[in-house]
Amino acid sequence: MNPLSGLQKIGSVFISFLETAGKLTTFTVSGISHAVRPPFYPRIIIHQMMDIGYYSLPVVGLTAVFAGMVLALQSYTGFSRFSAEGAIANVVVLSITRELGPVLAGLMVAGRIGASLAAEIGTMRVTEQIDALTTLSTNPMKYLVAPRMIAGITMFPILVLVADVIGVFGGYMVAVYKLGFNPSNYLQNTWNFLTFEDVTSGLVKAAAFGFIVTLMGCYHGYNSRGGAQGVGTATTNAVVSACILILSFDYILTEMFFAK
Amino acid sequence: MHATSSANPKISLSAVKKAFGRKVVLDGIDLDVAPGESVVVIGGSGTGKSVLLKSILGILKPDSGSIKVDGEEITRMGSSDRERINNKFGMLFQGAALFDSLPVWENVAFGILAEKRVNRDEAKEIAIQKLSQVGLISDVADLFPAELSGGMQKRVGLARAICADPEIIFFDEPTTGLDPIMADVINDLIVKVTREVGATALSITHDMASARKIANRVAMLYHGKIIWAGPVEDIDHSGNEYVDQFIHGRADGPIKMAVRA
Ligand SMILES: Nc1ncnc2c1ncn2[C@@H]1O[C@H](COP(=O)(O)OP(=O)(O)O)[C@@H](O)[C@H]1O
Ligand SMILES: [Mg+2]
Numbered sequence: 001m002n003p004l005s006g007l008q009k010i011g012s013v014f015i016s017f018l019e020t021a022g023k024l025t026t027f028t029v030s031g032i033s034h035a036v037r038p039p040f041y042p043r044i045i046i047h048q049m050m051d052i053g054y055y056s057l058p059v060v061g062l063t064a065v066f067a068g069m070v071l072a073l074q075s076y077t078g079f080s081r082f083s084a085e086g087a088i089a090n091v092v093v094l095s096i097t098r099e100l101g102p103v104l105a106g107l108m109v110a111g112r113i114g115a116s117l118a119a120e121i122g123t124m125r126v127t128e129q130i131d132a133l134t135t136l137s138t139n140p141m142k143y144l145v146a147p148r149m150i151a152g153i154t155m156f157p158i159l160v161l162v163a164d165v166i167g168v169f170g171g172y173m174v175a176v177y178k179l180g181f182n183p184s185n186y187l188q189n190t191w192n193f194l195t196f197e198d199v200t201s202g203l204v205k206a207a208a209f210g211f212i213v214t215l216m217g218c219y220h221g222y223n224s225r226g227g228a229q230g231v232g233t234a235t236t237n238a239v240v241s242a243c244i245l246i247l248s249f250d251y252i253l254t255e256m257f258f259a260k
Numbered sequence: 261m262h263a264t265s266s267a268n269p270k271i272s273l274s275a276v277k278k279a280f281g282r283k284v285v286l287d288g289i290d291l292d293v294a295p296g297e298s299v300v301v302i303g304g305s306g307t308g309k310s311v312l313l314k315s316i317l318g319i320l321k322p323d324s325g326s327i328k329v330d331g332e333e334i335t336r337m338g339s340s341d342r343e344r345i346n347n348k349f350g351m352l353f354q355g356a357a358l359f360d361s362l363p364v365w366e367n368v369a370f371g372i373l374a375e376k377r378v379n380r381d382e383a384k385e386i387a388i389q390k391l392s393q394v395g396l397i398s399d400v401a402d403l404f405p406a407e408l409s410g411g412m413q414k415r416v417g418l419a420r421a422i423c424a425d426p427e428i429i430f431f432d433e434p435t436t437g438l439d440p441i442m443a444d445v446i447n448d449l450i451v452k453v454t455r456e457v458g459a460t461a462l463s464i465t466h467d468m469a470s471a472r473k474i475a476n477r478v479a480m481l482y483h484g485k486i487i488w489a490g491p492v493e494d495i496d497h498s499g500n501e502y503v504d505q506f507i508h509g510r511a512d513g514p515i516k517m518a519v520r521a
Contacts, residue, residue, distance in 0.1 A: 124359075127355055127357055128353045128354070128355060128357040129357050129358070129359055129360075131314065131317075131319045131353065131357065132351070132353055132357040132358075132359070134317065134318070134319055134346070135317055135319075135346060135349055135350070135351045135371075136370045136371040136374055136420075137343060137346060137347055137371055137374045137375050138370070138374045
């Protein structure tokens with residue numbers, strides 16, 4: 001084997017990485033710049049908001065209620081060893097609002113919305129519908145990408161707010177009906193420890209994740225090539241990359257908010 | 261060789277080159293289309309016919325060369341000028357490329373709605389009128405593209421292409437994938453509507469029956485170049501063995517099909 005071919009391989013991987021990074025950056029900047037400049041497409045934005053927000057409610061609600069329930073149960077078995085059961089309400093509400101609400105909702109919706117956006121836009125790409133937009137005086141970035149980004153950024157925080165409430169409610173159910181806590185004490189404890197920043201940090205994360213999910217769905221769909229198989233690959237890539245980015249940005253944002 | 265036929269061409273390409281990676285698709289295209297003329301570019305599958313149209317539409321950017329529309333150089337145009345030029349174009353895509361989330365009438369009226377020339381009620385009226393121009397009844401207007409046959413989708417695509425009364429219409433393999441009778445119906449429609457709108461037409465096809473029917477002039481694309489161009493009447497005695505082989509569909513001749521593209 002040629003000793004240079006290994007180096008060549010590393011070089012070409014590095015170049016294609018830079019190329020992708022450049023393409024993604026251009027795509028992101030163009031998407032944002034179209035999202036903040038008129039004309040807007042209110043019909044499409046509302047349609048996307050329904051799809052991303054309203055139709056994700058069952059998935060997000062179920063995820064949140066079970067997350068809250070399991071949190072209460074787990075922290076009870078843990079804390080009862082130190083006779084610190086009183087902290088359960090506190091643990092549940094902080095974990096849900098700061099961490100599990102946004103992350104779990106983000107991951108679930110990444111699967112749902114990231115995949116469907118990539119499949120829809122990818123199909124439009126390979127059937128030349130995106131080219132057709134250009135010939136009909138319509139900028140595809142503005143018509144397809146910007147409304148979906150706007151819908152994602154605005155609907156994710158709302159979804160997460162709902163997830164917060166349902167998650168706390170799940171914890172409450174387990175604490176009160178299974179573990180025998182006093183309901184009003186439990187609610188008191190929930191409120192007392194919760195700060196404004198716990199909730200807002202979670203909602204800011206949610207907006208960031210909404211951006212990530214719609215961006216990845218649109219980007220991979222927009223750049224898909226080569227028929228049905230290309231669309232399939234785009235769908236997978238959209239979901240996987242959105243999930244990885246959500247988890248890494250979760251860490252970065254947590255550090256920005258709380259590591260002071 | 262420069263395929264010129266008029267002093268003031270509607271579209272003028274010279275030395276247009278386009279490559280994808282190391283694969284050269286267009287290797288110096290020279291072609292003029294006169295106002296009101298119908299030019300058909302013929303060539304085998306994968307020779308770059310669609311790339312040629314998309315370069316003129318600005319969907320793809322040529323690597324070098326010049327493309328002029330009404331004398332204006334469009335390859336280095338900004339996006340607002342580009343949009344103004346694109347308003348002159350209508351395009352029928354190979355697979356019709358209808359928007360499957362929109363009903364037929366919104367597909368047809370998409371361009372005039374986007375330009376805000378009309379409100380939605382007026383747009384629907386115009387769409388229904390354009391649909392009747394391509395032989396579709398008004399009941400079709402509220403169906404979705406997925407509910408239509410291939411031939412009907414092509415007709416809707418045609419109605420969409422002519423809806424904004426374009427000065428120039430592109431047809432990308434208008435008859436591919438249709439049965440011979442439907443293909444002939446579409447050919448007739450193309451001839452009829454381009455005449456009605458008074459448009460300049462540039463079509464690409466590998467269907468010789470279609471080319472003979474809709475062309476005033478034929479140009480043959482081979483290996484990234486226009487190797488022959490002339491009036492459609494001359495096509496049977498072009499004196500070019502590549503053209504002869506292509507129009508008679510013979511496997512043996514100077515054109516060697518690459519088994520691996
Ligand atoms: N966007 C693109 N990226 C890379 N290669 C492309 C692209 N578009 C077309 N090609 C290549 O250019 C060649 C010509 O394609 P095309 O113009 O579609 O052929 P046809 O003459 O059948 O319309 C093909 O080999 C195709 O693979
Ligand atoms: Mg083609």
